[in-house]
Amino acid sequence: MSYTTENNKRIAKNTFFLYFRTLFTMAVSLYTSRVVLENLGVDDFGIYNVVGGIVMFLSFLNTSMASATQRFLNIELGKNDKVGIKRIFSNAIIIHFFIAIMVILLAESIGVWFLNNHMNIMPDRIEAANYVLQFSIATMVTTIISVPYNATIIANEKMSAFAYISIVEVTLKLILVLLLAYSPIDKLITYAILMFFVSLTVRLIYGAYCKKHFEECRKIKFKPDLKIIKQMMSFSMWTVIGALSSIGHGQGISIVMNFFFGVVVNAAYGIANQVNQVVSNFVNNFMTALNPQIVKTYSANQIQEMHTLIARGCRLGFFLVLFFVVPITIETPALLKFWLKEVPDYTTDFVRLVLLITLFNSFSSPLSAAQGATGNIRNYQIILTTLGLLHIPLAWCCFAKGLNPNYAMYVYLIIVILEQSFRIVFVSRSISMDVLPFVRDLLFRCGTVCCLSFVIPIILHLYLSEGIIMSLSVCVIGALSVLLFVFIIGIDKNERQGLIKTIKVKINKTGKIN
Structure with a gap:
């Protein structure tokens, strides 16, 4: 059997496991979102989304290091260097512990101050919002510590583990959300506590799975290898810039919207992002199976095979998003009315615009994986981040002139088109395509x-x-x-x-x- 045939079968098998997970989690998550919105109400649902966004905004270091950990593990696997894999994993654990400590310090200082002094939240809900912030911090810390374990599963292409653990995760969320109606205390606070409990449980499951199946996850040496840490930090330094752009679009815009329009618009934006997350998961599943192969073919100097994988990945990623974009954008009002009992203002427009942005952005993952494989990411990240960070000031200017919240999405759509044009040209030159x-x-x-x-x-x-x-x-x-x-x-x-x-x-x- 040829390498290409074996490669394609592995991608297909891993994609199947990931889609099995997604179909189940999609159905349960959509129902769970409806129950949460019904129990919390529009205002509290908006508070949860915007307060959680503060913590996400402060976690940009984790986003960048997750990419670096994945890349270095894939490179060592491509070389079949077991000793190197162990060194990368152990040092990734050390780095992520330090990141978790930094997120706690930032969130407990800047985050608490920002929430209590600058957020547009009703005075009678500020106490509940502070509880949400604390449990959101705890949830984020468990997520950060899990990153090296998740990266190991992806690098070893054991996608069935994601399928089974994700089913456990969404099932837990469904059970706990159904109990939300019977909470003896504030429902918003209860919801934040329950989400932390789910996050902690899933973290323990991932850890147990990795220790059982991967040698590098056992007997972790907490002795820093400064050379490896320097290499990983040097690589991630430039991806930090890219992470700032991504988080700025997601959480930063949510905070800006809160300044001008309040928590109702945050609720609408949160619902649109949940719909978009369901759609994005389908293309992300395929990319999760594909991207390790792109990095490994580069590491093995199989450049032509890499070009083929990138071209196929870009096209199929677009088609996977389009499969949902066509029906959802045409029937958005009817689908939202069927899904939710109460549809906040601007939700229909947000859903359509966010999905359109995702459609244009669907080419980015295989191209980014290819550029990351080369290690030459400084100029790439600087230019993309400069374009991405324009979103917040341009949206602010639109809102200051009295324009409606939709203009945040119009601005970002133009930015994404420019980013994709640059990404294609830059990556093509880097890999001689x-x-x-x-x-x-x-x-x-x-x-x-x-x-x-x-x-x-x-x-x-x-x-x-x-x-x-x-x-x-x-x-x-x-x-x-x-x-x-x-x-x-x-x-x-x-x-x-x-x-x-x-x-x-x-x-x-x-x-x-x-």
């Missing part, structure tokens, strides 16, 4: 599939009578339209033949079993 054929193929296939996929469902939306059955019918037709045009136009001849062959094999196996 011919940029013109790559862009031509990407734009033609993705653009054509996107335009054609909207035609039939929009016509049905305009001419069918209103109602949830009709809306669901449009959603199904929209999703099927994407699949049809992806098969006809979106994938190349070899991919199409491989897909047909796989389907025939599955049908034959089913027939033999019957």
Whole structure:
């Protein structure tokens, strides 16, 4: 069996496990979100989202080091250096303990001061908001400590572990959220406590799994290797800048919206991000399975194979997002009304705009993985971060001029398009990939599939009578339209033949079993 065939089978197997997880977690998470909003109400739901955002904003060091840990583990695995893997993991644990301490110090000083002096929260809810902040800090610390363990699972491509542990996580959340209605104390405080309990439980499960299955996770040496720490910190120094941009868009904009519009708009933004998270998980699952292979092919000097993986990853990532974007954007009002009992103002617009941004941003993951594999990320991160950080001041200017919250999303959509254009050109030069054929193929296939996929469902939306059955019918037709045009136009001849062959094999196996 060739390396490429074995590689593709491994990616497909890992993607299957991740999609199994996502389908289950998606259904449970959407229902859980509805129960939480119903129990907390719009205002408290908005408070939880914006206060949790303060802690996330202070955790940018963790975001950058997570990327560095993943990259260095993949490089050592590509070399099959077991001693190197142990050294990387042990030093990653040390680094993340220090990051956890820094987050606690920042959150307990700057975070507490900011919450009590500058947040637009009703005076009678400020005490509850402080409890939320404390338990959000505890939740973030458990997440930070888990990063090296999660990175080890991904680097070793044991995606079934994510599937099973995620099922446990969302099941716990569902059970505890259902108990929220019977809380004898403030429901917002209870919810923050329950989310910390879930986070701690999942952290212990990941730790136990890794210690059982991976030698590097046993008998951790808490003796710093200054050379490795310097290398990892040097790499992460530039990804810190990129992390600031990403967190600025997510949590920073939420805080800016709170200044101008209050917690109701925070609730709407939180709901839009939950919908977007469900959609993003589908493409992230594929990228989680694909990206380690991109790094390993570079480490093994298999550059042509790397180019193929990047091109395929960009296209399929776009199509995976489009599969949801077409039906959801057309039927957003009906779907939100069916999902939630109370839909906050601006939620419909936010959902549509956030999904559109995610669609344009769907190319970024394989390109970023490729650039990270080269280690040459300084200029890459500086330019991307400079563009990304423009989001907050430009949105602030729009709000100061009296424009509505939607303009934060309009501004970011333009920024994302500029970022993607730069990313493609920069990465292509770094890995000696011919940029013109790559862009031509990407734009033609993705653009054509996107335009054609909207035609039939929009016509049905305009001419069918209103109602949830009709809306669901449009959603199904929209999703099927994407699949049809992806098969006809979106994938190349070899991919199409491989897909047909796989389907025939599955049908034959089913027939033999019957």
